[in-house]
Amino acid sequence: MTTDQHGLAMSGASAAAVRHYDQAIDELLHFRVEVDAETNAALTESPDFPMGNVLSAYLGLLTTEVEDARTARVRFGAFRRRIDETSLLPRERAHVAAVQALLDGDFLTCGRLLGEITVRHPRDALALAAGHQVDFFTGDARSLRDRIGGALSGWREDDRHFGHVLGMYAFGLEEAGHYDRSEQVGLRAVELNARDVWGIHAVVHTYEMQGRFGDGVRYLDARLPDWSAGTFFNIHNWWHYCLYALESGDVPRALAVYDSVLADGQSCMELLDAAALLWRLHLEGSGQPELDERWRALADAWPGRVSEPFYAFNDMHAVMAYVGAGRVGDAEKLIATREAYVLEPRPGVTNRDMTLRVGLPVCRAIVAFGRQDYPAVVDLLYPIRHRINEFGGSHAQRDAVQKTLLEAALRGGLQDVARVLVSERINVRPCSPYNWLKQAALADALGRDAEAATARLRAGDLVRDAARG
Incomplete structure (x- = not known):
């Protein structure tokens, strides 16, 4: 019997295996690829650990x-068949469950069980990190x-990973809408550990949700060495950098980052960042000749990743890539497989419900947008717009769906719907140039030239103010 770095009892591990495990947890919290090597080293030392x-x-x-x-x-x-689970410690048995x-595909039960672990063991960093990701998904x-x-009351300021726990908390605060508190906690997390990329990410999200794109660019620029390399999360933070560039109207800068960083993505997480960025450009009418080759390369990377149903959020981004590349047939084939998937009873499989309630309507809407059937997009998305969170992701990521809905309403001449959507956005984020430009587009459609000009001036002022800081 031994303990980990946070004082939690563990069984079945040599001293060397424990050292590798503790280092693996540190690498995990830093989002570094070395977590795999350290985990494998721990299991080489003690295979049934x-x-x-x-x-x-x-x-x-x-x-x-x-x-x-x-x-x-x-x-x-294989591990479960080799061991006698009755000999495990209660915390270990809970993790196994x-x-x-x-x-088994039951994200919700997994999250609940991890929550029960942290009630008894608030210093279980793995339970917190895994549970945090399940909540995100x-x-x-x-x-x-x-x-x-x-769990925070179980940690001390001088704990090695207290800053990482604060970084996770900052992101949770942001997603729950507590932006002032999120910024405060996130900045403290990064103060404690400058290379806490999740904490940096939380602060970046806070600025995104408040429309503070100038602050976001300056924050990322000031900490470039801390988040842009040495982590498997760097591409996602570069994606956030691109969102700030798009908000300021700097499309060339966003495309330069795409070509140098995002275009080389390999994992699902990296591919969906690439799709999400190109789709935003597509919504804003960036010419197909400019994006065609990028779309083709991205669409080619998706088939093996979505060959079977696993996570509806990934499916949406694959469909974006297919539609952007003009491969609507591939998008429809993917949708057909998901339609067959949800017809089969799958008790407890979270992705099945995600796909049925949100994934399929969103994917169908993206195809409809590609076909310029804008009323169909609105019919599909407007009824579910307040529960799109059910298939995971962050507010910033899911905003691609909300922007698709708004753009379809504008292009389809559904002016009452567009008015509601623009009004909602402006009143939540009045410092967003994007929102004012959409107000201008709506005013144009209504023949209100003065109102359109005023909205465009407001957008321009916001861009200049952000640049000055």
Whole structure:
């Protein structure tokens, strides 16, 4: 019997395996690729080390990659057959149950079981990190906030990973709409650990949701060495950088970042960032000759990633890539497989419900947008616009769906719907140039020239004010 770096008892591990496990947790919290090597080293030292096997399974399951999940399922099943689970410590048995729920496709039960672990063991960094990701994948803002907030009292300022816990909490606060508090907590997290890329990411999200794109660019520029390399999360933070560029109207800058960083993405997470950026450009009418080659390369990267249903949020981005590349037939084939998938009863499989309630309507709407059937886009998206969170992602990521709905309403001449959507956006983020430009487009459609000119001037003023800081 031994303990990890946070004082939690563990069984079945040599001293060397524990050292590798502790380092793996540190690498995980830093989003560094070395987490895999350290986890494998721990299991080489002690193949039946329960928490090492649990960590390995989470790593395979939380990538949302079908092949990684398949490998994790085989390895974890072999581990369970080799051991006597009654000999495990209660916390270890609880983790095994949580992993098995995730292997079975039940994100919600996994999240609940991980929450029960942190009630008893608030210093279980793995339970917090895995649970935080499950909450992200299910779009549960309240749990993103309270899972971490409820554990904070179990940590001390001088704990090695206290800053990382604060970084997770900052992101939960942001997703739950507590922007002032999120910024405060996120900045403190990064003060404690300058290379906490999740904490940096939380601050960036806070600025995004408030329309503070100038502050966001300056924050990322000032910390470029801390987040732009040495982590498997750097592409996503570069994606946020591109969002700020688009908000300021700097399309060439966004495309330059795309070509130098996003275009080389390999994982589902990286591919969806690429699709999400190109789709925003597509919505704004960026010419096809300018984007064609980028769309083709991106569409070619998706088929193996979505060959079978696994995570509806990924499906949406694959459909974006197919539609952007003019491969509507491929998009329709993917949708057809998901339509067949949801017809089969799959008790407890979270992705089935995600696909049925949100994934399929969104994918169909993207295809309809590609066909310029804008009323169909509105018919599909308007009824579900307040529950799009159910298939995961962040507010910033899901805004691509909201922008698709708004653009379809404008192009389809559905002016009452467009008015509602623009009004909602401006009153939440009055400092967003994008929102004022859409107000101008609506005013143009209504023949209100003075109102359109005023809105465009407002957008221009916001861009200049942001540049001055």
